[in-house]
Amino acid sequence: MKKKYLGFGLIYGVIALLIFSVSISIFTESKIDQLNYGFRNCMTIPDSILGVITIKDRDKVVSRVIYTWELLSYLEDDVGIYSTVVDTRNGGRVIFESQPFLEARYYGEIETEVIENSEFRYEEKSTQLVPGDIRYMFLEDKGKFSKDEVLALMLPRTHEVSIKGARCDETFLYGGTLTFTCDDTVRTLNISEPEVVNERGSVTYEEWLVRLDEVNYYDLGGRAGMNNKAHKLSDKYVDMLLDGKATAGTKVREGIFTSTASAVYDFDSGNYLITYYMVINPLQIVLRDNLKIYILSVLALILVEAAIVFVVRKLYINQKKFELRSEKLTKGIAYDLQGPLSVTRKYLDNWENIDDDKRSEYSEKIISEVDHMSSMVTRLLELSKLQDGKVKLNCEDVDLLQLTQNIIKRNRQLISDKKIDVTFAYDKNEEAYPVYADLEMIYIVINNFVTNAIKYCDETITIRLEKRRNTVEFSITNDGARIEKTDFGKVWDILYKPNKGMAEPDGNSGVGLSVVKDILDAHNARYGCYSGSKGTNFWFFIDAYDDRSFS
Numbered sequence: 444m445k446k447k448y449l450g451f452g453l454i455y456g457v458i459a460l461l462i463f464s465v466s467i468s469i470f471t472e473s474k475i476d477q478l479n480y481g482f483r484n485c486m487t488i489p490d491s492i493l494g495v496i497t498i499k500d501r502d503k504v505v506s507r508v509i510y511t512w513e514l515l516s517y518l519e520d521d522v523g524i525y526s527t528v529v530d531t532r533n534g535g536r537v538i539f540e541s542q543p544f545l546e547a548r549y550y551g552e553i554e555t556e557v558i559e560n561s562e563f564r565y566e567e568k569s570t571q572l573v574p575g576d577i578r579y580m581f582l583e584d585k586g587k588f589s590k591d592e593v594l595a596l597m598l599p600r601t602h603e604v605s606i607k608g609a610r611c612d613e614t615f616l617y618g619g620t621l622t623f624t625c626d627d628t629v630r631t632l633n634i635s636e637p638e639v640v641n642e643r644g645s646v647t648y649e650e651w652l653v654r655l656d657e658v659n660y661y662d663l664g665g666r667a668g669m670n671n672k673a674h675k676l677s678d679k680y681v682d683m684l685l686d687g688k689a690t691a692g693t694k695v696r697e698g699i700f701t702s703t704a705s706a707v708y709d710f711d712s713g714n715y716l717i718t719y720y721m722v723i724n725p726l727q728i729v730l731r732d733n734l735k736i737y738i739l740s741v742l743a744l745i746l747v748e749a750a751i752v753f754v755v756r757k758l759y760i761n762q763k764k765f766e767l768r769s770e771k772l773t774k775g776i777a778y779d780l781q782g783p784l785s786v787t788r789k790y791l792d793n794w795e796n797i798d799d800d801k802r803s804e805y806s807e808k809i810i811s812e813v814d815h816m817s818s819m820v821t822r823l824l825e826l827s828k829l830q831d832g833k834v835k836l837n838c839e840d841v842d843l844l845q846l847t848q849n850i851i852k853r854n855r856q857l858i859s860d861k862k863i864d865v866t867f868a869y870d871k872n873e874e875a876y877p878v879y880a881d882l883e884m885i886y887i888v889i890n891n892f893v894t895n896a897i898k899y900c901d902e903t904i905t906i907r908l909e910k911r912r913n914t915v916e917f918s919i920t921n922d923g924a925r926i927e928k929t930d931f932g933k934v935w936d937i938l939y940k941p942n943k944g945m946a947e948p949d950g951n952s953g954v955g956l957s958v959v960k961d962i963l964d965a966h967n968a969r970y971g972c973y974s975g976s977k978g979t980n981f982w983f984f985i986d987a988y989d990d991r992s993f994s
Contacts, residue, residue, distance in 0.1 A: 452755035479697040516661040523669025529716040551575035578616035595625040596658035609648040612641040677720035869908040877988035899923035918982035926974035935960040
């Protein structure tokens, strides 16, 4: 049996694990698909700006390339980016490659006219007198700027940003030095001179710029590791292009662990190539961004698996208890029937040898033993029917006062033989105590309480009836041996046996109170027991009968 339940637990556990795995896989796959979709769209940036290049002016092409880098710099750090301008006439030599850069901006001259002015409102009209202009700077030191340094560069007048010894062409600001102040620290950096600058069309920095209004910093690409990965893949791809093993154009390869996107454009009759290569690790990003969901999902799986283990273990324990209860009950019934059967057999064996005047007494004893065995079997059948739900209650108006009085009368001989003082307390002004119950079932309950009280009491029994709002309370107390506090809940169990101080003179299978419990449960009654210095008390509350409620 244990292997059977272990098998069930394993099957349900595997099913739960499979459901969890499929759900997580579907969730992860959908997130990866969303990520790859956005990644694929990144290639629309250079494509929309460059497209099919027909411009032969290298300076204008380079300017457009830098503009694409500016837009790509807004991508998350998870995207590794590497872009180049390649000279195919010189063995595919890289003459310009992506790196962090600065944009020096001059807003131009603007004339502002107030066309309406009042205490609460005014409007302005601005006219651009001199157009603005921008130049790009690449530094020899390719390290990243801090947030405070980026802010300092954006406010050149406040942070004493100055450029000295530099020259400008139509695209670049190169050579010389860049100096600025941040947190009371003066920093001076050398401005590099890219190979693609137009030296012949250059002028001094002072000739180009009237006033430096703003310097913006752009950090192209993600973390250094991702950028290096993109760099290596790009070099490999360019080599394949130059060897004729690959063609120019846009290609996207979507994967679970790694996704790559490449775009190659040529201009000046193929003398130059502009390349873009991007790379991401989709699964790594999805796991990181949804870490809380995955942790909660794993915890949920653990809880479900724990619940399965708990339920299977509970079922196994209950089944084991049931088997033990059945085994003990069978032994208990067999033991309890053994006594009456032995006595009956003894009487029957001696039947031929007894005098005629004693046969009546023997008959009564045999009948008494048979009745005892019949009662025991009847209680077992009642218990079985109640537990199987085969008994349907036939509830009606039952007078608990009259029923209790009849039961006391039927047990009068036992009460007299044991010299017990029975007190029946109820309100004399009440003519009846009507309840809504099944007469036969409630008879079994009260008769069981009364006969048990007779068995275990020493001298006195007190029975009480009391009306409480919409219910009637029945209670019975005897002064016999006490029930241990830890056994209050156990007395209703089918296998409960009283302690040594409550040994039964006539034997009992222990099913009586179990039948009572099932009957009271079927009536939705509240019940319980208590044993203390004033005796042992059993009680129950049952719904009072009301013509208006049960008509």
